Amino acid sequence: MEVGEPMQPVRHTHIRCRGNTLLYFGGCDYHRLTGHPRILAAIATGLRRYGLSMAASRCTTGNHKIYGQLEAQLARFFAAETAILTNSGYVTNLMLAQALQGEFSHVLLDERAHVSLLDAAVLLQCPVWRFAHRHVAGLTAALRRCGRRARPLVLTDGLYAGDGSIAPLAGYLKQLPQTGLLVVDDAHGAGTVGATGRGSLEAERVPPDRIVQTITLSKAFGVYGGAILAPRRVADKVRQSHLFVGSTPLPLPLAHAAITALRLLANDRRRLLRLAANTERVKARLRANGFPHCEFPGPVVPVQLRSLQANAQLKAALIARKILPPFLKYPGSPARGYFRFVISSAHTKGQLDQLTETLIPFSPLTVR
Numbered sequence: 001m002e003v004g005e006p007m008q009p010v011r012h013t014h015i016r017c018r019g020n021t022l023l024y025f026g027g028c029d030y031h032r033l034t035g036h037p038r039i040l041a042a043i044a045t046g047l048r049r050y051g052l053s054m055a056a057s058r059c060t061t062g063n064h065k066i067y068g069q070l071e072a073q074l075a076r077f078f079a080a081e082t083a084i085l086t087n088s089g090y091v092t093n094l095m096l097a098q099a100l101q102g103e104f105s106h107v108l109l110d111e112r113a114h115v116s117l118l119d120a121a122v123l124l125q126c127p128v129w130r131f132a133h134r135h136v137a138g139l140t141a142a143l144r145r146c147g148r149r150a151r152p153l154v155l156t157d158g159l160y161a162g163d164g165s166i167a168p169l170a171g172y173l174k175q176l177p178q179t180g181l182l183v184v185d186d187a188h189g190a191g192t193v194g195a196t197g198r199g200s201l202e203a204e205r206v207p208p209d210r211i212v213q214t215i216t217l218s219k220a221f222g223v224y225g226g227a228i229l230a231p232r233r234v235a236d237k238v239r240q241s242h243l244f245v246g247s248t249p250l251p252l253p254l255a256h257a258a259i260t261a262l263r264l265l266a267n268d269r270r271r272l273l274r275l276a277a278n279t280e281r282v283k284a285r286l287r288a289n290g291f292p293h294c295e296f297p298g299p300v301v302p303v304q305l306r307s308l309q310a311n312a313q314l315k316a317a318l319i320a321r322k323i324l325p326p327f328l329k330y331p332g333s334p335a336r337g338y339f340r341f342v343i344s345s346a347h348t349k350g351q352l353d354q355l356t357e358t359l360i361p362f363s364p365l366t367v368r
């Protein structure tokens, strides 16, 4: 894979790229908090008040009260028993897998799970089987093959970033034996779906008892870092993992800003409501025009066209309407690439309609 074009965010909804300012439906800053004045102020205050880093592991001389405060706020926001801060979303899955090494007999992995879960699966040091994407019957069959004495660990994304779909967590939990555990990488669901922004678990109305939810602070929360939200018995093990014990925690100003981000989302539900309304505004019209995958609730609109020529025509149409074409090739996405439009709570109705009107004349590929 190649690195993408360098670009610079402008006024929340635009991007400066190759000298042009274009309307932006990319990235994962779902509430555009990365440039929010209160987040920026919290980083500046945090830096002044605490400095940059403790320069040591939390298990030696590197702990700081701000980490405990952030973890308490995260646990409260997500209604989890315990939250453990990590350096990134990717690290959440690796740290959790390190901590759970040797505890499970089988790993069952959704075939389209994020690459960080693939890496985590290897760390668990037991057979890894894939099941069909978002398929309860597929998981059920795999669980049956594990045998009666199995201790299975199921790994899935919560909200799939490729198309905005949510894993059928309630169905998975029903099939999971008491000896099993479900790990939900909710990097994209946290802060975007569920009545209070708790993510896929809330959207699917499942209790957290037999689930570990891993999240990132770099998408809907607009900061950086990650967290593992887990029952206490799992969290105690995570704190013994090499990654937790042997690394310097998140820079202090970022931890301080993450507390502000949680407050912004918790105290004002209008962001969540706007995100849902904006998403539905685009998807409803595209659905009516035969675009597939627009029934999913996540703020992502995937568009795959029938030919390379059609892709080139849509890119030209988008640029003509001053919209950046977010054309991606990413692990797990269609091999020829596709357009992935990301809706934010900051987009205006006019901007959303500008996107929809540009897309409607194109005829999408309906099978993926």
Ligand SMILES: Cc1ncc(COP(=O)(O)O)c(C=O)c1O
Binding pocket: 088, 089, 090, 091, 114, 116, 157, 161, 185, 187, 188, 216, 217, 218, 225, 226
């Ligand atoms: C599903 C999923 N999990 C984990 C990550 C990693 O999160 P982070 O970028 O915070 O490391 C990403 C990031 O793109 C993701 O999409």
